[in-house]
Amino acid sequence: MKEIIRVQNLTFTYDAGQPPVLKDINLVIRAGEYLAVLGPNGCGKTTLMRHFNGLLQPSLGDVLVNNLSTRMPKNLRAIRCHVGMVFQNTDNQIVGMSVEEDVAFGPGNLGLPPAEIRLRVDQALEQVGLSAFKTRPPHTLSGGQKQLLALAGILAMDPQVIVLDDPAASLDSVGHQLVLRLLNTLKNQEIGIIHVTHNLDDLAVADRVLVMEQGALTADSSPAEILTRVDWLKSLGLNPPKLVELIWQLNQKGENIHTNIFSVDDAAAEIYRLLHAARKQSQPTSAGDPWL
Amino acid sequence: MTVVHRRDPRVKIIATIILSIITLQATPVELICLSLFVAACSLWARIHPRVMLQALRPAFPLFLCLFLVYALTTPGRPLLPLPDRLWRLSYEGVYFGCGQIWKFFLLLITACILTATTTQSDLALGLKKLLQPLQVFGLSSDDLALMLILALRFIPTLREEMNRIKEAQLARGASFQVLRRGGIQAIAQFAQSLSCSVFQRCDDLVAAMEARGYQPGYRTYLHELAFTPLDYWILAVLLLALIAAFAVH
Ligand SMILES: Nc1ncnc2c1ncn2[C@@H]1O[C@H](COP(=O)(O)OP(=O)(O)OP(=O)(O)O)[C@@H](O)[C@H]1O
Ligand SMILES: [Mg+2]
Numbered sequence: 001m002k003e004i005i006r007v008q009n010l011t012f013t014y015d016a017g018q019p020p021v022l023k024d025i026n027l028v029i030r031a032g033e034y035l036a037v038l039g040p041n042g043c044g045k046t047t048l049m050r051h052f053n054g055l056l057q058p059s060l061g062d063v064l065v066n067n068l069s070t071r072m073p074k075n076l077r078a079i080r081c082h083v084g085m086v087f088q089n090t091d092n093q094i095v096g097m098s099v100e101e102d103v104a105f106g107p108g109n110l111g112l113p114p115a116e117i118r119l120r121v122d123q124a125l126e127q128v129g130l131s132a133f134k135t136r137p138p139h140t141l142s143g144g145q146k147q148l149l150a151l152a153g154i155l156a157m158d159p160q161v162i163v164l165d166d167p168a169a170s171l172d173s174v175g176h177q178l179v180l181r182l183l184n185t186l187k188n189q190e191i192g193i194i195h196v197t198h199n200l201d202d203l204a205v206a207d208r209v210l211v212m213e214q215g216a217l218t219a220d221s222s223p224a225e226i227l228t229r230v231d232w233l234k235s236l237g238l239n240p241p242k243l244v245e246l247i248w249q250l251n252q253k254g255e256n257i258h259t260n261i262f263s264v265d266d267a268a269a270e271i272y273r274l275l276h277a278a279r280k281q282s283q284p285t286s287a288g289d290p291w292l
Numbered sequence: 293m294t295v296v297h298r299r300d301p302r303v304k305i306i307a308t309i310i311l312s313i314i315t316l317q318a319t320p321v322e323l324i325c326l327s328l329f330v331a332a333c334s335l336w337a338r339i340h341p342r343v344m345l346q347a348l349r350p351a352f353p354l355f356l357c358l359f360l361v362y363a364l365t366t367p368g369r370p371l372l373p374l375p376d377r378l379w380r381l382s383y384e385g386v387y388f389g390c391g392q393i394w395k396f397f398l399l400l401i402t403a404c405i406l407t408a409t410t411t412q413s414d415l416a417l418g419l420k421k422l423l424q425p426l427q428v429f430g431l432s433s434d435d436l437a438l439m440l441i442l443a444l445r446f447i448p449t450l451r452e453e454m455n456r457i458k459e460a461q462l463a464r465g466a467s468f469q470v471l472r473r474g475g476i477q478a479i480a481q482f483a484q485s486l487s488c489s490v491f492q493r494c495d496d497l498v499a500a501m502e503a504r505g506y507q508p509g510y511r512t513y514l515h516e517l518a519f520t521p522l523d524y525w526i527l528a529v530l531l532l533a534l535i536a537a538f539a540v541h
Contacts, residue, residue, distance in 0.1 A: 055499055077505050085503040092493045093500030097413045097445055104514035109505040114516045121514060139448045153504060 004082065004161055004192060005029040005052055009061035012047060020059070021047050023215045031160060032190040034183075036203050036223070039212035040237050045196045046088065048212070049163050052194070053083040066160075081110065084154030085163045090146040094138040099130060099149060102138050106157040117156075124156040128182060144175025151182065161192035168199055180205065201241050203227065204262055211236070228259045243267055295522075296337035297409045301418030303523045308406045310530045314537045315398050322537075323394060330401055337409045347404045348397070355393050362389030414515070416440045421517060434511050442497070449493065450486075457485045 005028070012022040021044045029035060039045050050056040051063045054070035065082055068075040087093050096102030100121050107117040125131045128148040133141065138149060147167055154162055164183070168176050176199075183193050184205055195202060203209060203223040211219035211226065213236065219226060226233070230240050230248040240248070243264065247257050257274065261267050296304075315326055334344065368384030407415070420437035427433065461482065 050499070053503055055502060077507060080503060080505045085500075087496065087500055087503075089496055091449065092496035094445070095442070095497070095501060095504075097411070097441060101413055101514055105501075105506075106504040108511045108513055109507070111510060111512050114512060114514060117512065117514050137448070139452075157505065 001030040001032060003028050003030050004066060006064040006067075007051070007061070008064070010048075010051060010058045010063060011060040012044075012051065012056065013059045014047075021215050022051075024061070025217050027210070027217065027220070029161065029192065029194065032187070032192050034187050034193045034205060034207045035195065035210060036206035036208070037194060037196045037210045037212065038198070038200075038226075038236070038238060043212045044215040045212055046165055049085065049165050049194070049196060052161075052163055053080050053085055055085075077110075081157055082160045083163060084157055084159035084161070086147070086150045086154060086165065086167060088165045088169055090143070090150050091139075093150055093153075094146070097137060098135050099138055099141070100125065100134045102149060103152045103156050106153055110157070120156040120158070124152040127155055127185075128152045129178075142175070144171050144178055147171060147175065147179055148182070151179070155186075159191065161194060162186065163194045164196065166196045166198065168197060168202075198238065200227070200233065200238055200244075224260045224262070227262070294337050294409070296333060296405070299409075299526070300517055300519050300523045301410050301414040302421055302517060303519070303526055304406050304410055305415075305418050305422060306527065307530055308402050310534050311402050312399050314533060315395050315402070317537065317541055318395070320391065323391065323398070327394075327398060330398060330405070334401065334405050337405055339405060339408050343408060344401065344404055347408075348400055351396075351400055355396060358396070359389040359393050362392055412444050413441060414517075416444070417513060417515065417517060432509055435508055438511075446493075450490070453489055453493075454486060457482060457489070461485070 007025055007027040010022055010025040010027075011020050013020045025048065037045055037048075047056065051058060051070065052065070054063075054065075054076045057071060063070045065075075065079045068079055070076070070079055094102055095105045103121045103124050104117050107120050112120070122131070125134060128151055130145065130148055130152060133145065138146065141149060151162070151164075164179075167179050171179065180202065183195065187193055187205070195206070203226065206223050209219070209221060209223050209226045210217060227240060227244050228248075230245060233240050239245075241262070243261065244259075247259060247261055247267070251257055251259070255274070257270060261270055311326070311330070315323070318326055363381055363385040366382055366385030366388050368382035371381045371383045371386055410418070416437045419440065420433045423431075423433040423436060426436075461478070
C-alpha cells in the first residue's frame with residue numbers, strides 16, 4: 001500500500017539544553033492503516049502527533065507526508081489537507097459561531113467556492129450524525145458532540161489520515177462508543193486513522209499498535225502480539241482488557257490457553273473446549289455414562 | 293425571518309450609519325419622522341418590546357444624567373419659580389435635553405434592530421466586505437473579520453471559565469465574601485488563573501486553526517452575500533435621504 005507518512009530519525013527538544021522529548025524515531029504509516037498509539041502520560045505522544053502535520057518541526061531528522069517535507073513552509077497547507085488532526089481538548093478547537101460555520105472553516109481556508117463548501121459541510125455533518133445541529137452555537141453541544149464536530153471539521157477537508165489525540169479523555173462511554181463506531185466506518189472508507197489512547201479495549205479495531213516510552217518507540221506490532229505482553233503493559237500503567245487479563249492469569253496458573261482471544265465468543269468456545277477435554281479426561285471409561 | 297432579517301448585512305450596516313448621521317442633526321419634525329420610520333422597522337422585524345427594553349435598560353441611568361446636565365446648564369427662561377442658584381432648570385434646557393435624549397435613544401434602537409436581525413457571523417462577513425477597500429493599506433479584511441468572530445466566539449467560553457475558576461477557588465477555601473469585597477489577593481489570584489487558562493486556550497486555538505489549513509490572508513466562506521434588487525432600492529433611498537439632509541442644513 002502507498003506510504004503516507006514517513007518519519008526518519010526524528011529527534012525533538014522543546015527547549016535547547018533540555019533532554020529530548022522524542023528520541024530517534026523511525027516510522028512509516030501507509031494509506032488506510034488504523035494505528036493505535038499507546039504510552040504513559042508525558043511520554044511524548046502529543047508531541048509526535050504534532051510533527052505529523054507540521055505544527056512542530058523536528059530538531060533532527062525529517063517528517064515526510066506524501067514525500068513533502070514538513071520543513072518547507074510552502075508544503076504546509078497541502079500537508080494539513082492530507083493529515084487532519086483532532087486535539088485532546090475539543091473545546092479549544094472550535095472556531096465558528098455555529099456548527100456548520102465551524103465545519104466550513106477548513107474548506108474556507110482552502111479557498112473553495114461556497115457551493116463546494118456547502119456540499120462538503122453537509123456531507124461531513126451527515127457522516128458524523130450532526131445534521132440536526134447545523135445552526136446551533138457549538139458551545140451548547142455536549143462533550144461527545146463537540147468531538148464529533150471536530151471530526152466533521154477535519155472530514156470536510158477530505159484528509160487521507162486523521163490523527164485523534166486521546167479522544168476518550170473528554171468523553172463518557174456512550175460518546176466514546178459513538179466515536180469508535182465512526183472511526184470504524186472511516187477505516188472502511190480507506191481513511192487512515194492514528195488513534196492515541198489509554199484504553200486497551202480500543203486496540204480491537206486497530207491494524208497496528210505503537211508503544212512509546214519516554215520519547216522512544218519501544219514497540220511496533222500487531223494488537224494481538226501487544227496484548228500477550230500483559231506484565232509489560234501493566235508496568236506502563238495500562239490496563240489490559242478484562243478478558244485478556246483473565247486468560248493471562250489462568251495461564252500463569254499453568255493452563256495452556258491460546259492468547260489470541262479477544263472476543264467473548266472466542267473465549268466461551270475456548271473455555272468450553274477446555275472444560276470438555278477436562279471432563280473427558282476425568283471419565284476415561286466413557287462406555288458407562290453415570291448419568292444414564 | 294422577516295423582510296428586515298433577510299436584508300443583506302452590508303445594507304443594514306450602511307443603513308444604521310446613515311440613519312445615525314441623519315438623526316444626530318435632525319430638526320424636531322424630522323426626528324418625529326425618523327422615529328416613526330424606526331418604529332415601523334422594529335415592528336416589521338417583529339422584535340419583542342421586552343428584547344428592546346432589555347437592550348436599552350443599561351443606558352437609562354446615563355441618559356438621565358445627560359438629561360439633567362442639559363436641563364440644568366442651558367441658560368434660558370426659568371421653568372419653575374425657584375430662587376436663582378448656580379443651577380437653574382430652564383425651559384430651553386428641558387426642551388433641548390428631551391431632544392438630545394430622544395436622539396440617543398433612537399440611535400440605540402437603530403443599533404438594536406441591526407444586531408437583533410443579523411447573526412454575528414453575517415455581521416462579521418458584512419463588515420469584512422465593507423472594509424475590503426482597506427486592502428490598499430495592506431490590511432486584510434479577512435483577518436479582521438476572523439478576529440471579530442473569534443472574539444465573539446470566546447465570550448461564552450470565558451464566562452464558563454470564570455465560573456469554573458471561581459468554583460475551584462471557593463472549593464479550596466477562598467470565601468465568596470473575599471472575592472466579592474475585593475480582597476486584592478483573591479482578585480489577583482483569580483485574574484492570574486483566568487489569564488493562564490486563556491493563554492492556554494489561545495495557544496490551543498491557534499494550533500487547531502493552523503491544523504485546519506489556516507494561513508493569514510484570503511479565504512472563502514460558507515455563506516456568500518448577495519444584494520437583491522430591494523437592497524439596491526434601499527441603498528438608493530438612504531443615499532438620497534442623506535444628501536437631502538445635508539442639503540437642508
Ligand atoms: N510546550 C512545551 N514546552 C516544553 N515542554 C513540553 C511542552 N509540551 C510538552 N512538554 C513536555 O514534553 C513531554 C511530552 O509531552 P506530551 O504532551 O507529548 O506527552 P503525552 O504523551 O501527550 O502525554 P499525555 O498522555 O498526558 O497527553 C512532557 O514531559 C512534557 O512535559
Ligand atoms: Mg497528549
